[in-house]
Structures are given as structure tokens and as C-alpha cells.
Amino acid sequence: MKVVVQRAKNAAVIVDGETVGQIDNGLLLLVGIKHDDTIDDLKYTADKIAGLRIFEDHEEKMNWSVQDVKGDILSVSQFTLYGDVSKGRRPNFMEAAKPDQAQKLYDQFNHLLKEKGLRVETGRFGAMMDVSFTNDGPVTLIVESKRKN
Structure with missing residues (x-):
């Protein structure tokens, strides 16, 4: 699993x-x-x-989590994160999960975040989406589950 995490002042998905x-x-x-x-x-x-x-405390140090600041989550499914561009010019998406499997896992992931008390908004799985946001900082990180060990 790979997630691009962006601290946002605001974000929206339009379909x-x-x-x-x-x-x-x-x-x-x-x-x-x-x-x-x-x-x-x-x-x-x-x-x-x-x-x-990754959120600043009163001393402007990144000491607070999204839970600490009572922030929200906008979760957008993006299979293109597993696009391999190492050969040729067209991305290869063989590493990405098939849509049925991906949607089930994506829904479970969002449910896990909600269980932590977070308000989670989503895009629409499989749809063409316009995503807009204001990156706060900017702060952008990549979290990969396969790197956990």
C-alpha cells in the first residue's frame, strides 16, 4: 500500500x-x-x-497529529501510484490491485481511519475526479506499508 499524504488547508473532489x-x-x-x-x-x-x-504546535514545531488538531481526511483512491515507468513511456500498472479487490481494501482502509475517530470524506472509486486542495506548508509525505520492516 502506498499513500501520498498532503497536509491541507482545504481539499475537495468533484465528479x-x-x-x-x-x-x-x-x-x-x-x-x-x-x-x-x-x-x-x-x-x-x-x-x-x-x-x-506533521501539524505545528504552539511553538511551530511539528508535534501534533491530525487527531490532535481534530482535522479531517479526504481520501482519494489512486491506482496510478503503482504505475511503473521504468521502461518505455507508457506506465505499467501490473502492481496495482484489480478494481474489485482495490475497492474492498480502500473501503476497509477508510473504515479503519473512521474507527480512530477521524471524519473521512472520499472521492468516488473508479470515477474521473477533479481534486483540488491547498497544501499547507507545503507538507507532503509518502507512507508505504511494505517499508514497515
Whole structure:
């Protein structure tokens, strides 16, 4: 599992002219599911993201998590995170999970974040989405479950 985590002042997802997910303060997550991901990958990644200390405290040090600042999550599925561009010019998506498997795991991942008390908005799985946001900082990190060991 690979997630691009972006601290956001605001973020929104629009599908066919309709806003389907929106937050004011928190994290925009671009979520890639790999073909061999398991519930352990989801749990590790959800725990890591919920606890990341990437928000400033009163001394302007990154000491607070999204939970500490009562921030929200906008989670957007993005299989292109597993696009391999090492050969040729067209990305190879063989590492990405198939849509049925990916949607199930993506939904479980979002549920795990909600169980941590976070408000989670989402895009629409499999749809063409317009994603807009204001990156706060900018702060952008990549969390990969396969790197946990």
C-alpha cells in the first residue's frame, strides 16, 4: 500500500460537476492499493497516518497529529501510484490491485481511519475526479506499508 499524504488547508473532489468529498483542515490522502496488500497493510498505514506528527504546535514545531488538531481526511483512491515507468513511456500498472479487490481494501482502509475517530470524506472509486486542495506548508509525505520492516 502506498499513500501520498498532503497536509491541507482545504481539499475537495468533484465528479461530473458535483462535489462528492470536501474538508477544510486536515489531510488529503492519495491512496494506492497493491495487488498483494492485506489487512495488515491497511492497519499499519492507517495507524501511521493517524499518528503522524506533521501539524505545528504552539511553538511551530511539528508535534501534533491530525487527531490532535481534530482535522479531517479526504481520501482519494489512486491506482496510478503503482504505475511503473521504468521502461518505455507508457506506465505499467501490473502492481496495482484489480478494481474489485482495490475497492474492498480502500473501503476497509477508510473504515479503519473512521474507527480512530477521524471524519473521512472520499472521492468516488473508479470515477474521473477533479481534486483540488491547498497544501499547507507545503507538507507532503509518502507512507508505504511494505517499508514497515
